[in-house]
Amino acid sequence: MSAGFNVGVYRTLAALYPKAFRDEYRDDLVAAFAAQCRDESVGRVWLRTLRDLIVTVPNQHLESRMKRPSPHTVAVVALSIAVGVSVLALASGTGPTTWIFLVVALGALLVAGLSWAAARPARADTLSERLTWWKLAGSGIAVLAVVIGLINIPIWGEGDLPGPMWVVMMLSLVGGVSLLAAGLALGTAHWFTRNRAIPKSAQPRVG
Amino acid sequence: MYQTTSMVTRNTDKPLPAASMHLLLALLRGENHGYGLMRLVDEQSQGTVRMGPGTLYGTLNRLLAGDLIEETTAEHDDAVSDRRRYYQLTGEGERIARVELGRLRGLVNRFRGVAGLGGAPA
16 A cells, blocks of 8 residues: 555544644644654554544544534434434343333433423424424434334344334334424425415406 | 634733644744644654644644744744744743743653653652
């Protein structure tokens, strides 16, 4: 591999740093890496650099978040916990621990949803204005796609789904269908309301 | 400079994190650029501390934010062509570096009298 290739790969990896840090130091980071490659064995430099990236990228993100906390920080953290605990629930098979993991994941998901909603700027006044039909329907389709995908991938062994997972899947299916139905209903209602709200006399004449 | 929250103010003389300490001690020898500092730290620690670029510039950024070092790039003609940034200790940075050095000396002195731990027995 040429030196240019290694430097190019590192330049790409340096994109993992937060934007402000990257804007300030990307050229310096790349120059330091290139100089190291020139002076030492490339393999050793990569070993050290990968370890460096694993430690410093999350650290820089944490520092930039602490400096400029986003209103969505709590939601992002809660969502990360929900995803992590869900993976643990899937990995733990059946048993009481699975239930505990699932309850924690649902709790974290609830916190994520509430904090996300609380962090939203109050642009729209009513719930119906905020919940547009396409968001509801899109969420429903996404949930259904995930659930159907999870049911069909062969990670469940020979038997059926583990008991708690079966309940979660069924609830998710019902939730997905409900979201889709609600979205379509809201869309239809909006369509009728909008057409009725504009009197014929106020509509532009064509021709 | 990209500002971070940590080390923006430093009221106490608590021990510095290892990377910061090594960089401040390296800068006691005089101003230098990033890669030069990386090499100096490697040399002064006899190869036991080898920083990656992220650790180097993350730490330099924190030291800049804490006013312990300052950039002197503009004073170097070769820096413009090399696009290298040069750094030097501020007054406060030099004081902190000397405190760190004193702390290390004190530690070594305390063990000097202990037989078998790197010093002549008392």
